[in-house]
Amino acid sequence: MSGFLRLAGILNIAVWLGAAVFFNFSVGPAFHSEAVSELLGPKSYPYFSPAMEQILAARLFHLQIACGAMALLHVLAEWLYSGRSPQKRWLALLVAVLAIALMAGGWLEPKLAVLHNVRYGGNAGIGQRENAARAFSAWQQADRLANMLLIAGVAVYLWRVANPPDPTRFVSAAKFRS
Numbered sequence: 001m002s003g004f005l006r007l008a009g010i011l012n013i014a015v016w017l018g019a020a021v022f023f024n025f026s027v028g029p030a031f032h033s034e035a036v037s038e039l040l041g042p043k044s045y046p047y048f049s050p051a052m053e054q055i056l057a058a059r060l061f062h063l064q065i066a067c068g069a070m071a072l073l074h075v076l077a078e079w080l081y082s083g084r085s086p087q088k089r090w091l092a093l094l095v096a097v098l099a100i101a102l103m104a105g106g107w108l109e110p111k112l113a114v115l116h117n118v119r120y121g122g123n124a125g126i127g128q129r130e131n132a133a134r135a136f137s138a139w140q141q142a143d144r145l146a147n148m149l150l151i152a153g154v155a156v157y158l159w160r161v162a163n164p165p166d167p168t169r170f171v172s173a174a175k176f177r178s
Contacts, residue, residue, distance in 0.1 A: 005081060006164070009074040013158040016067035020154060023060045024147045028053055047120045050136075054113050061105025064150075068098035071157070090160050097153035104146040112139055 030036065031053040037045045071094055075086050118124050118132040 002081060005074070005077055006161070009071070009078070009161045010158070012067055012070045012074060013154060013161050016064060016071070017151065017154045017158055019060060019063050019067075020147065020151050023056065024144075024151065027056055047116075050112075050116055054109060054116065057109050058105070061101070061109060064101040064105065065098075068094075068101055072098070074161075087165075090157070093153055093157055093160075097150055097157060100146050100150045100153065104143055104150065108139060108143045108146060112136060112143065115139065 031049045036049055040048050075091060075094065079086055115132045115136040119129050119136055121129075124132070
């Protein structure tokens, strides 16, 4: 693989991993911190803190989709450059990580937004609000689990891109057998 192609792949996956780690371990928890609670006040904090987190999670979703598409293009370019088809396990890992990103951003995040609006909406009954609060908490845990799986998958894929398999030096041993 050419040096430029490898560098482009590593940079793309590093941006993807860095954004996911930064959001999940820094930005997300910051919205649930004491400082944000004091800044927004006790009346506004329960509504605005998760709402602001969801806005940034939508941005992260778009970045993850862009990085996933770039990673697929990188696999295609690697295949065209080297002439070897990509290994199925690494391609499956990339597709699985991209599917997790699509599920988290395209399905879980909108579900959380709807439950958040029902939870704090003015035209919902007390029972509906309580059910929405419980469902929101459960779906938020599922979203966090999906994000942790995504981080683990992207980290393993970054390792794969940074450490490609060693090609044979000259020709394969099969060419000498008759």
